[in-house]
Amino acid sequence: MTEFRDQDLTGARFERVSLRDATFTEAYLNNSRMRAVDFTGAQIRGGRFSESQLRGVEFVNVEIYGELQNVVVNGVDIAPLVDAELNRRMPDRAKMRPDDADGFRTAWAILERLWEGTVARARTFSESALHRSVDDEWTFIQTLRHLNFASAAWVDRMILGNASPWHAWDLPWDEAPGWDGIPWDREARPSLDEVLTVRRERQAMVRHVMESLTDESLGSEVTRTEPGWPRLENFPYAECLRIVLNEEWEHRLYAERDLTALENVN
Template sequence: MADFTQHDLSGSTFQQVDLTGARFEHVDLSGARMEGVAFNGAVLHGVDLIDVDIKADIERLTINGVDVGPLITAELDRRHPGRVLMRPTDADGFRTAWDTVEELWTGTVDTARALDPALLHESVDGEWSFIETLRHLAFATDAWVRRALLGDPSPWHPLDLPWDQMPDTPGVPRDRSVRPTLNEALALREDRMATVRAYVDGLTDEDLDRKTEPVEGPGWPPPVSFPVREPLLIVLNEEWEHRLYAERDLATLTP
């Protein structure tokens, strides 16, 4: 195994690197930027967490003996009252959640329409542009609803945009250079949102625990069987989080 004792690696880039089980002692990570990094099962003792910004999926995170996950969830729910609706447990709850998604995104799109169209292709702090966000949400719907739930092995639209770290997959588009207009991106987006609407409108409580049929062929997700509720919860989470990111970045772009 590699040994980096007393090495100066400041400014280095680690991309698609496996550090599972690695040991860090007296390491300076000040100013480091980490995206798409897994800390599952990590142990951090004697660390300084000062002026640190963490955006993460958090479960069973213990800091100084306190499980902070429930505290963070409660505070985010307090700040964003609609957030709790994104964790429905029955069919009516999923319909209410999608009602909320549609209503909130209508306001966000109205904000975007008021901006110079060129700004909708601008990245803020390295994040997706507004147009790219719409394209990614179309991909999420295609992956988790049209493929995983409806069984279409190749539901992709040329404007679909997977997450950046997804390996190139035959048949799955990933064109970061194309610059569709807002109306073009919204046409795809509205079609995919209508697909979700039709699905949840026909949903029953009994459906939620029914297992999907694995979908063979290249694409995402892999050929695995899911309880119906799982892909739907993933879509709700994608919709909720990416709208918050979009609102944040639109506020930065607003003159």
């Protein structure tokens, strides 16, 4: 098996080449040109297709989970159609993009209620099942650890100004570049109750911010330039909270999906 590591293959040409079962990690395919390429069975995680064009393609038995904006299929922008259908199926979803302080408080209350039900469902599983991955996605406990990281990053650090708010079990996203001083141990196996102890503290922190929120503060900006992540200048206060709402909403759906898969296995 040939391995390419830390090499610049810019401008390389591949013709009648088999890359079956190949693995690409941190590979840059910007402005690539592909013709008659077979992606059957391919798995792409953390991919970016901005400004991409696909012509003469076949999408059969395809599942796509991700953010859709200006996605035109056969001349039709499907993003608004998908968005409307998801809102129809889940009316609370439309409340996850609030514009005023009361809307943010409502959204967070919904999330806490929904997560309470999801955690109660998770408690019906064995501890080992909650450490089991479905389709190489995060386990249930890893999902909670990631949400703890998100709250620490966007609320404790960006809004409250704690330069290093981390807990040892916090878990960044898999494609994160990595930073000094920020924990990132995907293989750690804390118990559900141990992770929930941290989770409740982080939820209470966000709830307190929501309770004291005003429309004036929502219109402000925050800057954090200390070493670590995020490091942003003049970033919208409201966007910090919207990121947390989005993380909480989407990852609960993933968790419910995977719990269903675990039930079917058992």
